[in-house]
Amino acid sequence: MNSPSDHIPSAPAPDSLSASASSLRAVISYISARDERVNPLSVINRAEPDEPVFVLRARDMVATAAIEWWLWCARNRGVPDDKLARAELQRRAADLWIEKRLPTQSGQETGKAVVRSARQERDEPDSVLNHAHPDEPVFVIVASDAVAVEVVEFWAFMAQRHGAPDSKVQAAMEVAKAMARWSHKRVVGTGSRPQRAAPGAAAPEVQRPVHRTHMRLVCLECGHSEKVGEPPFDAELLASVREATDGACPACGAAPSVDPVSGLSRRVLTTEMVAPDSAP
Ligand SMILES: [Zn+2]
Incomplete structure (x- = not known):
């Protein structure tokens, strides 16, 4: 955990969240932010470096509902049961995580890119993944996931209804658009990852549905x-x-x-x- 190759800015001392996390771990075998960072087979580490990603962390009050929506969309697309069960564990763990906050706009976030690639999430010290508590349950959505766009749009919709700042909502919609432009889609858990198309192909402009409000x-x-x-x-x-x-x-x-x-x-x-x- 303190190896030089580790991108965690500073490993926090054992705290109340760690203590609560160990009891949570005893009940649910979930994937934490640390697992995503260090496991070479994690979702973020298997994503293509420039692939847009959206990291849901358990602290985010809207995360549980967004994972639930992922489950619903994924089930309808034929995602295999073991992947659904895996996501359900993340949903339950996120639900039981004791620290909850609305997504907020902090001063230090202004001026940063709103759409983050897998590489940025992995490498930048203040990315969502690296900023999460090491034991915090996370759910990483990558652009190649066939239901990614629907889920990120749902997150934006829910965040708005819960009173999140408009900048956060707009940023998520930008991520959804970038994900919609990512042309390599696959249903999670079915077959291998497709190869990238030839570089230089024009990114089509995408129209996204407007929510019925x-x-x-x-x-x-x-x-x-x-x-x-x-x-x-x-x-x-x-x-x-x-x-x-x-x-x-x-x-x-x-x-x-x-x-x-x-x-x-x-x-x-x-x-x-x-x-x-x-x-x-
Ligand atoms: Zn009438």
Whole structure:
């Protein structure tokens, strides 16, 4: 751990996080930041030097949800069970990590590249990976992972909803775009890593989906649709939406009815989520 080849800036003394980490290790065999740094077969060490990467660390409050989303996307793409089980261990370990913070913008981060390559994460002393506690569970997402873009965009979406600074959210979206331009995609755990294409090939400009953040009220009878809300969705707004969907359509007047057989009420109004600019 103190070898000259080690890029860890300064190994911290045993602390409360280390103590808590040993009890966590006793329950879950997870991959820590130190494991990612030193194991030659780790995700970061097997990535191509210039491959864009996104390192989720357990301290990040949004990390657990992002790993959960990775699991969901990966399962749908046919990632093998052993890889899913591996990720689930990381999710649980991250969930149980005791230090939690919102991603914040610290002064020292301004002016640095927002998109980090595997080489930068490995070598730069203040990279996310090298800045993490050595025992901290981490989840490294590399651009060649077929679900990387979806997961980083989800992270950005969740971070924004939790009130992270806009610069952090925008930085993550830049990472997602760089990952989308990375043309060598593979489903984790299936087959070997593909060879790089010939250098010099033009990077295609990529359009990324816009998240559906705005809610509209829709009438099932006449199709009438009107805006009811946009983020942040506070309790008051959600209560008024619930109340509205129990009522009659403001356009056609169709009202909820009760099924005489089942006794269940049938609404005429429902809600749908749309992208911010898809409807006035
Ligand atoms: Zn109607």
